[in-house]
Amino acid sequence: MKRITYRTLALLFCGVMIVSLIAARPLMPEASAPSTHTLLAESQAAPIARAPAVVQPHPAPRPTRAYARGLADDVPRAPKTPAKRPVPRPAPAHIPGKGPRMRGTLVTQTARLDLYVGKNTFSADVIAARAAKFERVLIAAEDYFGTTLKRRVSVGFYRTPPKRGVRGMAYTDSGQVEVYYRSDEDIGRATTIVMHELGHHLEAQRYGEENQRLADTILHEGLATWIASIRWLDQCGASSWRERAQQLKAAGVPLRLRTAERSGADNAYELWASFVDYLTRQYGWKAFDALYASGRGRAPGSANYQRVLGKSLDALTDDWQAWVEQ
Numbered sequence: 044m045k046r047i048t049y050r051t052l053a054l055l056f057c058g059v060m061i062v063s064l065i066a067a068r069p070l071m072p073e074a075s076a077p078s079t080h081t082l083l084a085e086s087q088a089a090p091i092a093r094a095p096a097v098v099q100p101h102p103a104p105r106p107t108r109a110y111a112r113g114l115a116d117d118v119p120r121a122p123k124t125p126a127k128r129p130v131p132r133p134a135p136a137h138i139p140g141k142g143p144r145m146r147g148t149l150v151t152q153t154a155r156l157d158l159y160v161g162k163n164t165f166s167a168d169v170i171a172a173r174a175a176k177f178e179r180v181l182i183a184a185e186d187y188f189g190t191t192l193k194r195r196v197s198v199g200f201y202r203t204p205p206k207r208g209v210r211g212m213a214y215t216d217s218g219q220v221e222v223y224y225r226s227d228e229d230i231g232r233a234t235t236i237v238m239h240e241l242g243h244h245l246e247a248q249r250y251g252e253e254n255q256r257l258a259d260t261i262l263h264e265g266l267a268t269w270i271a272s273i274r275w276l277d278q279c280g281a282s283s284w285r286e287r288a289q290q291l292k293a294a295g296v297p298l299r300l301r302t303a304e305r306s307g308a309d310n311a312y313e314l315w316a317s318f319v320d321y322l323t324r325q326y327g328w329k330a331f332d333a334l335y336a337s338g339r340g341r342a343p344g345s346a347n348y349q350r351v352l353g354k355s356l357d358a359l360t361d362d363w364q365a366w367v368e369q
């Protein structure tokens with residue numbers, strides 16, 4: 044506990060209050076009981092998301108059958124030279140050495156992660172069987188965000204959170220993630236939390252430890268949730284963050300940002316992810332990165348929206364609401 048307190052004071056972590064990833068959670072308290080919602084099929088989470096920031100070649104459109112048989116002349120001519128095939132992303136380089144030592148037992152190492160288990164959480168066998176998946180969700184997060192992990196991170200699974208309702212903590216200064224689950228809970232949902240927490244490590248990688256420490260909570264949690272989009276949205280049954288915000292609104296959750304946590308932590312994280320999605324689409328990544336780095340502390344609204352984007356947070360909130368409601 045002392046260690047946790049120290050870290051809390053150091054403000055070098057982020058907690059995730061994942062309580063229930065159900066499709067709509069109007070005005071639920073933060074620390075309500077876990078829902079029985081189950082993760083969607085794992086196969087849906089496996090494909091790597093296309094990173095908005097990364098230009099990927101697209102295969103040429105396949106000629107129609109009629110064209111192929113020479114029966115049609117009203118279809119586009121096939122290119123004489125076939126388009127280049129998409130180049131698969133090379134496997135991430137193994138980061139040598141060991142991640143920081145954590146409580147419990149070291150189960151296994153992947154290319155960039157050391158996996159630990161404590162008592163009365165997932166078994167070592169369950170985590171070992173899941174190891175390749177954790178590495179894949181890291182790759183997906185990196186591809187989505189366009190930033191690559193540069194140092195090993197240790198991920199520990201434990202039963203008891205430091206505070207009720209907390210599901211994960213990212214200690215970006217020391218290269219650690221803690222995830223809190225009971226042994227009978229869904230490993231798939233725990234995997235989404237791992238992805239979110241690794242998202243915070245990628246934020247620290249991209250913006251620097253100091254900027255991450257001072258980041259506006261709206262952007263800090265919104266971005267880590269956005270980085271985990273491929274799994275998080277699946278769990279919500281939404282195909283985009285805009286749709287997710289529409290779902291929440293339809294369920295009675297107000298589209299607010301500064302005080303979003305009054306509607307529960309999960310709802311807040313998702314509304315903030317939707318706002319991050321809106322900002323990156325509307326203003327681009329360069330502006331978003333500058334905005335993130337302008338934060339002056341975890342208080343919602345601490346970033347300098349007016350200077351970086353030319354509008355106040357309240358004006359941007361209005362714009363975002365209009366975008367959601369279009």
Ligand SMILES: [Zn+2]
Nearest residue numbers: 057058059267
């Ligand atoms: Zn977080």
